[in-house]
Amino acid sequence: MASGSSTPTLGGSPVVLTPTLATSPIAVVSPKIGGLLLVTVGSSGLTLNLPWTGGQPTVAWDATLNPKPTFVSCYRPAPGAVDHTKTFIAVTKSLDKKFESGDASYPLSAFESAVWKHLRDCGLDSVFYVLDKDALEMVEIIHKHSRFLMSHVKDFISDKLDTHMADCYDPYDIDNLQFSHAFLIESLGPDLKRSVELKSNDLTPGPILWMMIVEEAQSDSSRRQLRIKTELRSLQLKTYAGENVKSFNKHALGLFRELDYGDVLEDDLLLCLLQSYCKATTEEFRISFITMRRDLESYL
16 A cells, blocks of 8 residues: 555544644654654544654664655554554564565565565664665665674664664664564564574564574575585486486476575586486487587586
């Protein structure tokens, strides 16, 4: 659903949003990374300053680059206006498809995109930006996690949790660290969730949990990819009953496809496949691949 296509509600009454910063009869502190919008509750005429969070933070961590909320779920409770439980349920709702490392049909890149959409729609994305000291810019770690070590992310968050610093997290940021943790952990498949939970606890901030998920997924993926490459290099047609080419090809295709999903398919693996064909006992079948193998060897 696109931003602005739905009207937020407070206690079942529609809220008419006025896209201007304003002062409310109820004193509400504006989020550092977000803002306040003056809203009118239904026909009562009651006006409230409704906080919202989200967007890329400035390097000084004192404002967002987003001019307005991305989606309705970016709004946060105002005093006496919204039940905090409703907000928690909305922003921590897990993805329908759970991510499990080693699932070739749902690679990490696809999970990253689904996670990022949820974080942006729910105003949780800001706390997933860290400072790239070389580029002097804020960089999100969902897609660009490879630019940072775990230690860098931990140090950045630790500094932001120091309330003595002017650029520290505010209460909205701290809520978002925990909201994002709940969302991420429940979006994992059972095996990956079990592995990540062994290294974390309920207080682990969402961005650190994300780096743990990436480390675990990439480690598992690398080990599986190595096993697949070894298996492809050892495939032999003669091990299939009656040298059943159809069964052999079906098995090989599944292995090739998984490596292709991970963008780690190596050229020499095709040569290994042709070599298997060239060892077939049926001469006519074998000869048809010998020339092809020679051409490929010359190309490689």
